Amino acid sequence: MRAAVFDRFGPPDVLYIADRPDPKPAPGEIRVRVRAAGVQPFDVGVRRGEMTRLPVSFPQTIGQEYSGVVDLLGEGTGDTGLAVGDPVLGSTMLNGNAELLCVPVLNVVPKPDRLDFPTAAALVAASQTASGALRELGVGEGDVLLVHAAAGSVGTVAVQLARLAGATVIGTASPSNHGYLRELGATPITYGESLVDAVRALTVKPTVALDAAGGEAIAQSVALGITPDRIGTIVDDAAAAKWGTRVVRAGRDPRRLSEVVNLAARGAVTMPVRAYPLSEVAAAHAAVESRHGRGKVVLIVEP
Numbered sequence: 001m002r003a004a005v006f007d008r009f010g011p012p013d014v015l016y017i018a019d020r021p022d023p024k025p026a027p028g029e030i031r032v033r034v035r036a037a038g039v040q041p042f043d044v045g046v047r048r049g050e051m052t053r054l055p056v057s058f059p060q061t062i063g064q065e066y067s068g069v070v071d072l073l074g075e076g077t078g079d080t081g082l083a084v085g086d087p088v089l090g091s092t093m094l095n096g097n098a099e100l101l102c103v104p105v106l107n108v109v110p111k112p113d114r115l116d117f118p119t120a121a122a123l124v125a126a127s128q129t130a131s132g133a134l135r136e137l138g139v140g141e142g143d144v145l146l147v148h149a150a151a152g153s154v155g156t157v158a159v160q161l162a163r164l165a166g167a168t169v170i171g172t173a174s175p176s177n178h179g180y181l182r183e184l185g186a187t188p189i190t191y192g193e194s195l196v197d198a199v200r201a202l203t204v205k206p207t208v209a210l211d212a213a214g215g216e217a218i219a220q221s222v223a224l225g226i227t228p229d230r231i232g233t234i235v236d237d238a239a240a241a242k243w244g245t246r247v248v249r250a251g252r253d254p255r256r257l258s259e260v261v262n263l264a265a266r267g268a269v270t271m272p273v274r275a276y277p278l279s280e281v282a283a284a285h286a287a288v289e290s291r292h293g294r295g296k297v298v299l300i301v302e303p
């Protein structure tokens with residue numbers, strides 16, 4: 001099978017496509033023929049050597065999210081209701097950007113037919129992070145949620161889930177993404193020095209904030225008078241400690257992923273996809289590393 005690999009930490013062009021042995025599922029695992037695979041800031045950190053706790057060994061494969069079709073059932077997975085040929089998606093660990101991968105069957109979520117493979121892969125990490133973060137922050141009816149980096153992958157899901165929960169949403173983005181945020185149902189605000197004054201000029205006052213941007217986002221949320229225990233970051237632990245605000249870990253949870261996937265299949269949640277063929281994995285990494293753009297970068301793995 002073909003897989004994206006790298007032999008040393010470095011810039012996007014350390015990534016290349018290599019032929020690797022087909023993986024064999026261990027007991028409790030299934031093998032998936034991948035159709036699409038997400039690329040996220042975490043992968044950029046892996047490639048740059050910043051994820052020091054991960055068991056990296058060169059040549060190293062990469063990728064944390066996939067959609068595809070069940071290809072082989074490992075021992076002990078026959079009674080799970082999954083069959084060869086079923087469309088699935090889910091989280092994985094350092095092996096998603098490949099034609100084949102093996103994953104524990106318990107982590108797998110069925111893919112509804114109405115959701116295409118690229119969109120399904122695009123939802124994996126962002127959905128689990130956004131839904132977990134909103135739950136930890138208790139976002140609901142009557143809240144006014146400020147989402148920092150609202151046009152990115154986590155922000156895109158967070159804005160829509162918060163709207164569905166009955167909250168009013170203010171989202172930060174560059175002006176080129178303001179129309180996009182309006183389509184999602186958020187009031188757009190440009191990030192940077194003018195942010196606090198621009199939010200204060202609105203008729204609504206934020207009651208809760210989700211920081212998916214870092215930088216000044218927490219300080220600005222505090223300046224806007226949001227209670228520290230209702231300011232959560234998925235990016236900036238140091239600023240959270242400094243300001244006495246929260247770090248929301250929002251771990252992986254296939255049930256939460258399934259909930260968002262089913263909303264997406266009904267058209268209640270959308271995710272724009274910026275697609276690259278697997279062979280252009282380096283360009284896909286460069287796009288994520290730029291930290292700009294809307295929605296999600298996804299690799300397409302041709303059958």
Ligand SMILES: NC(=O)c1ccc[n+]([C@@H]2O[C@H](COP(=O)([O-])OP(=O)(O)OC[C@H]3O[C@@H](n4cnc5c(N)ncnc54)[C@H](OP(=O)(O)O)[C@@H]3O)[C@@H](O)[C@H]2O)c1
Pocket residue numbers: 040041042125126127129148149150151152153154155172173174175176177191192212213215234235288291292293294295296
């Ligand atoms: N993906 C996950 O599941 C996950 C999980 C845990 C933690 N995180 C962390 O959360 C952060 C966001 O992840 P993501 O996947 O949503 O990233 P992403 O999709 O790459 O986010 C890119 C977005 O960030 C916006 N942005 C860039 N600089 C900004 C600033 N100074 N203020 C506000 N917005 C800014 C950009 O808006 P414009 O294009 O309009 O400039 C762009 O839409 C990353 O730091 C990531 O490591 C992500």
